[in-house]
Amino acid sequence: MANRNPAVNQRRLEEAIGCKHFQECSGCVVDQNVAAVSVVQSAKFYFSSTSVRRKRVDILDRGLPFATEEKDDGFYKVVVPSKVQAWRTQAKLAVAPKSSTWSKDGCQFGLFRQGTHTVLEIPDCTVHHPSINRAVHALVEATEKLGIAAYQENTRDYGLRYVQFQVERVTGKICLTLIWNAETLKQTQPALSRLIKELEAKQPELWHSFWCHCNDSTGNNIFSRNPRRWHRISGPEFIREPIPATDQGWLYFSPLTFRQGNLDGFDIIAEDVARAIPGGSKVCELYAGVGLLGLTALSYHANEENGSAPLPWIRCSDENPSNSRCFYRAVDSLPLHVSGRGVGQMQDDSDEKFLTLAELAAMVESGKTPPISQDSKREEPSYLVASAGQALKAGQALGAQVLIVDPPRKGLESEVLDELCKPFNPNQPYVERSTFLTMFDDKVNWVNDVETLIYVSCGFDALARDCERLLSSPAGWVLQSATGYVLFPGSDHVETLAIFKRR
Numbered sequence: 001m002a003n004r005n006p007a008v009n010q011r012r013l014e015e016a017i018g019c020k021h022f023q024e025c026s027g028c029v030v031d032q033n034v035a036a037v038s039v040v041q042s043a044k045f046y047f048s049s050t051s052v053r054r055k056r057v058d059i060l061d062r063g064l065p066f067a068t069e070e071k072d073d074g075f076y077k078v079v080v081p082s083k084v085q086a087w088r089t090q091a092k093l094a095v096a097p098k099s100s101t102w103s104k105d106g107c108q109f110g111l112f113r114q115g116t117h118t119v120l121e122i123p124d125c126t127v128h129h130p131s132i133n134r135a136v137h138a139l140v141e142a143t144e145k146l147g148i149a150a151y152q153e154n155t156r157d158y159g160l161r162y163v164q165f166q167v168e169r170v171t172g173k174i175c176l177t178l179i180w181n182a183e184t185l186k187q188t189q190p191a192l193s194r195l196i197k198e199l200e201a202k203q204p205e206l207w208h209s210f211w212c213h214c215n216d217s218t219g220n221n222i223f224s225r226n227p228r229r230w231h232r233i234s235g236p237e238f239i240r241e242p243i244p245a246t247d248q249g250w251l252y253f254s255p256l257t258f259r260q261g262n263l264d265g266f267d268i269i270a271e272d273v274a275r276a277i278p279g280g281s282k283v284c285e286l287y288a289g290v291g292l293l294g295l296t297a298l299s300y301h302a303n304e305e306n307g308s309a310p311l312p313w314i315r316c317s318d319e320n321p322s323n324s325r326c327f328y329r330a331v332d333s334l335p336l337h338v339s340g341r342g343v344g345q346m347q348d349d350s351d352e353k354f355l356t357l358a359e360l361a362a363m364v365e366s367g368k369t370p371p372i373s374q375d376s377k378r379e380e381p382s383y384l385v386a387s388a389g390q391a392l393k394a395g396q397a398l399g400a401q402v403l404i405v406d407p408p409r410k411g412l413e414s415e416v417l418d419e420l421c422k423p424f425n426p427n428q429p430y431v432e433r434s435t436f437l438t439m440f441d442d443k444v445n446w447v448n449d450v451e452t453l454i455y456v457s458c459g460f461d462a463l464a465r466d467c468e469r470l471l472s473s474p475a476g477w478v479l480q481s482a483t484g485y486v487l488f489p490g491s492d493h494v495e496t497l498a499i500f501k502r503r
């Protein structure tokens with residue numbers, strides 16, 4: 001996995017971030033040796049522990065003893081997938097009044113100091129993409145010039161609470177979301193419109209789009225999931241990012257969809273996920289966001305230069321309804337040989353759509369094979385809006401040899417984990433859709449055909465918990481590899497790619 005250039009990785013492991021806000025700012029816990037953080041140490045020990053070694057492919061294949069002393073045996077590889085500086089392409093900053101005496105002299109933008117609600121300004125943050133720092137400077141100037149007041153937590157007065165910056169990497173432009181203490185857009189006026197006008201006038205080339213999110217709640221949540229709280233004020237609806245590991249196609253994001261904080265780094269993870277999928281596999285992806293991992297895999301395997309075979313189908317799902325439009329836009333942007341559109345395709349309700357019964361009977365009589373073959377055709381990439389547990393029970397993973405999961409920090413939903421821990425049922429017929437099932441739903445193993453489980457984790461504790469259950473279950477999972485990516489250099493965070501095989 002990854003580490004395609006060990007010299008570059010080594011240099012990044014030793015490089016300093018060199019930020020002048022370090023120590024005062026709560027954003028980073030180290031300024032150099034970015035892998036020397038406690039979560040990476042814990043992960044190294046965890047994957048070297050006896051309980052994991054017992055189910056590790058390298059140990060099983062070589063017949064090695066699994067009992068071990070408390071030490072890192074080198075199985076867990078650590079990769080720094082992007083530069084250690086300027087990697088952050090998405091940031092949320094808190095807003096506070098500039099002075100404590102007069103609320104209308106503008107705003108300051110930064111992170112809360114550890115354990116407080118006092119904002120520390122970080123105008124020269126070295127992990128921010130330079131466009132974010134430019135945007136912060138522009139906001140400081142504009143709010144000061146116009147006398148825009150920041151939200152006052154104790155009195156619940158005034159407007160601006162948080163700001164979110166999303167950089168479109170190819171243009172360097174910013175999609176700016178202003179989170180305003182208001183119930184409706186009308187209540188943000190005229191301050192919001194004046195602020196946007198000023199920003200646009202001062203730096204017209206910096207902005208991709210402006211959004212307002214109305215949040216008048218008392219809690220600490222920055223965003224509500226209610227789509228009616230979102231308002232696009234100007235600019236295009238979607239940010240475009242190239243599909244990783246290929247020159248073909250685009251991914252589309254809006255502020256209503258999940259987007260990784262370090263896209264350069266996540267590109268490497270997406271490519272590693274694609275490489276871990278055997279060519280020609282049918283793939284189901286849960287917790288798919290806008291389809292970043294699945295569509296990368298689809299593109300990667302459609303590229304002859306990678307010496308692979310195209311994926312007959314990918315089925316993606318996520319609970320956020322805003323994702324599906326982004327997903328289908330991305331599919332539209334792919335060349336036909338990648339998306340599989342029009343290439344011997346199987347439509348949604350099976351091929352029976354194309355033949356009448358009489359035609360089918362005539363074909364069989366004349367000795368021809370009817371075109372109802374569940375495993376030889378390509379199916380258009382599809383997207384289901386559903387929770388991961390619901391998606392499995394709708395049959396999304398029936399017939400899939402590979403399952404990709406990239407859950408939020410809290411890990412897999414218990415329904416998903418329960419399903420993955422069921423033993424393989426050799427008597428369950430192979431079908432690719434629940435309509436073809438001849439068993440009662442409660443008897444079905446919804447992941448019976450999955451041979452490779454690709455687990456991308458942003459929460460190490462939850463991964464360790466899920467891994468423990470998978471490896472001790474009767475489902476036959478063994479661990480092929482575990483790679484830790486220092487995706488947010490400076491922070492005590494690790495993104496892990498764990499690959500399980502069924503034996």
Ligand SMILES: C[S@@+](CC[C@H](N)C(=O)[O-])C[C@H]1O[C@@H](n2cnc3c(N)ncnc32)[C@H](O)[C@@H]1O
Pocket residue numbers: 258259260286287288289290291292293317318319320386387388389406407408409413458
């Ligand atoms: C860490 S993100 C990964 C998204 C995608 N792989 C990416 O990199 O852009 C997790 C995703 O899980 C979704 N999610 C959270 N809880 C979920 C659930 N219970 N069922 C399905 N999706 C869920 C979120 O909407 C989010 O898109």
